[in-house]
Amino acid sequence: MLAQWQREHGDVVHARIRPEHFVMVSDPERVRELLVANHDGLIRWERGMRVFSRIHGHSVLIAEGEAWHGKRHTLQANFSRSEALAFVPAITAAAERAMARWPARSEAWPIEDELTSLAMTVILHMVFSEGIGEEALSVARAVRVLGEAANKDMFLPASGPDWLPWKRARRQSLALLNGLIGRHVAARLALPRDAWPDDLLSRLLDQHRLDAAAWPLRAVRDECMTAFLAGHDTVAATLTWWTWCMAANPDAQAAAREEVNRVLGEAAPTAGHLASLACVRRTLQETMRLYPAAPVLFSRRSTRPVALGPWLLPEGVMFTVPVQLIHHDPRWFPEPGVFRPERFDPAVTTIPHGAYLPFGAGPRVCLGQHLALTEMTVVAALLLRRWAVSAPEGMVPPRAVMNVTLKPDRPLRLRLSVPPA
Numbered sequence: 001m002l003a004q005w006q007r008e009h010g011d012v013v014h015a016r017i018r019p020e021h022f023v024m025v026s027d028p029e030r031v032r033e034l035l036v037a038n039h040d041g042l043i044r045w046e047r048g049m050r051v052f053s054r055i056h057g058h059s060v061l062i063a064e065g066e067a068w069h070g071k072r073h074t075l076q077a078n079f080s081r082s083e084a085l086a087f088v089p090a091i092t093a094a095a096e097r098a099m100a101r102w103p104a105r106s107e108a109w110p111i112e113d114e115l116t117s118l119a120m121t122v123i124l125h126m127v128f129s130e131g132i133g134e135e136a137l138s139v140a141r142a143v144r145v146l147g148e149a150a151n152k153d154m155f156l157p158a159s160g161p162d163w164l165p166w167k168r169a170r171r172q173s174l175a176l177l178n179g180l181i182g183r184h185v186a187a188r189l190a191l192p193r194d195a196w197p198d199d200l201l202s203r204l205l206d207q208h209r210l211d212a213a214a215w216p217l218r219a220v221r222d223e224c225m226t227a228f229l230a231g232h233d234t235v236a237a238t239l240t241w242w243t244w245c246m247a248a249n250p251d252a253q254a255a256a257r258e259e260v261n262r263v264l265g266e267a268a269p270t271a272g273h274l275a276s277l278a279c280v281r282r283t284l285q286e287t288m289r290l291y292p293a294a295p296v297l298f299s300r301r302s303t304r305p306v307a308l309g310p311w312l313l314p315e316g317v318m319f320t321v322p323v324q325l326i327h328h329d330p331r332w333f334p335e336p337g338v339f340r341p342e343r344f345d346p347a348v349t350t351i352p353h354g355a356y357l358p359f360g361a362g363p364r365v366c367l368g369q370h371l372a373l374t375e376m377t378v379v380a381a382l383l384l385r386r387w388a389v390s391a392p393e394g395m396v397p398p399r400a401v402m403n404v405t406l407k408p409d410r411p412l413r414l415r416l417s418v419p420p421a
């Protein structure tokens with residue numbers, strides 16, 4: 001429908017769908033004007049946030065105005081580029097441990113489950129200095145149940161109470177995640193301060209000790225929940241799509257592997273190697289163009305009149321930035337259906353600002369983007385070094401479906417084999 005609006009009416013389209021005034025913005029320059037220049041006149045889509053807040057509480061993802069600003073400011077330092085790079089040894093160790101259990105060959109390896117469990121381990125290390133063991137599958141199931149429930153609820157005018165019998169799976173899933181986070185917080189508080197590891201939880205608990213009014217334990221819990229969910233589900237979805245893109249594009253896979261072998265040899269990846277893994281990074285960038293993991297976060301409501309090009313749009317408008325449509329626009333991405341990582345080569349790129357938005361834009365840009373890119377590059381390099389991925393015989397290509405994040409329509413399984421020498 002959005003593609004049809006764009007075809008028929010252009011890049012800024014107003015539609016009256018009572019009770020809303022919708023405005024779709026698909027011109028890169030106007031997108032930046034909206035998300036960057038006008039960011040202080042916008043809030044996230046209220047209904048979506050009301051549904052998410054039942055899981056995330058009042059975390060940085062949900063908060064608005066001064067409350068958001070304070071949280072973002074406190075959290076930002078933990079998610080800087082240098083913090084992400086300092087985390088490379090932990091990411092490498094977690095990935096190598098996980099991959100040591102993968103077979104040398106498999107006809108249909110459950111790559112999505114494996115990458116999801118790895119992404120969980122990495123973020124749990126970052127937040128709690130601990131990984132996940134036996135629980136991984138049940139936690140992944142709980143995340144899926146909550147995602148499916150949220151996805152349905154968002155488009156209803158209101159959510160029914162949780163005690164309704166058909167909400168049992170949702171109720172149990174939320175209890176499981178709350179239990180996971182709650183256990184970590186309680187265990188940390190039971191330790192003397194000088195025995196706390198240096199991780200996100202300790203840093204948040206220090207904020208709590210400093211200013212319990214601004215950072216009650218509830219707020220600490222909320223940030224841990226958001227970091228856990230936003231920090232693994234998106235990465236798992238992107239890495240899963242990346243393996244599919246590699247399987248479907250053997251030449252790009254071979255070129256990326258050649259780079260990994262040349263740059264790393266047998267060495268473990270370090271922060272110093274990352275800049276030289278440009279070809280691997282571009283395969284990830286191109287994957288995120290085709291499959292941006294979190295398109296649901298791109299709706300905004302204006303809280304004051306918003307100037308957009310020649311228009312002045314009033315308070316109360318629902319703006320939507322159709323990120324998938326923009327990422328497939330041949331004006332910015334020639335042959336948009338083709339997997340072509342070279343388009344991100346800085347020497348040749350012609351992608352305008354505002355046309356490539358996997359992490360959003362403006363002050364609310366993804367908090368974890370450096371961590372995500374660092375983690376995905378390390379995992380991709382380690383995977384390429386040991387395995388060639390391809391589609392199992394007769395496999396039907398996966399379809400992208402929205403389940404809060406953009407996922408394959410069924411859990412992805414791929415063939416693993418020994419890469420050519």
Ligand code: HEM
Nearest residue numbers: 227230231234235293294297359360361364366367368372
């Ligand atoms: C491939 C991985 C990821 C993708 C594609 C992604 C994408 C996004 C997008 C599109 C947004 C909304 C931006 C906007 O509204 O303009 C967002 C926000 C956010 N992301 Fe990510 N994300 C990823 C990984 C992560 C990781 C690893 C974390 C770590 C904790 C994280 C934490 C957050 C948080 C806390 C927000 C809310 C920021 C705010 O409202 O100020 N994300 N992400």
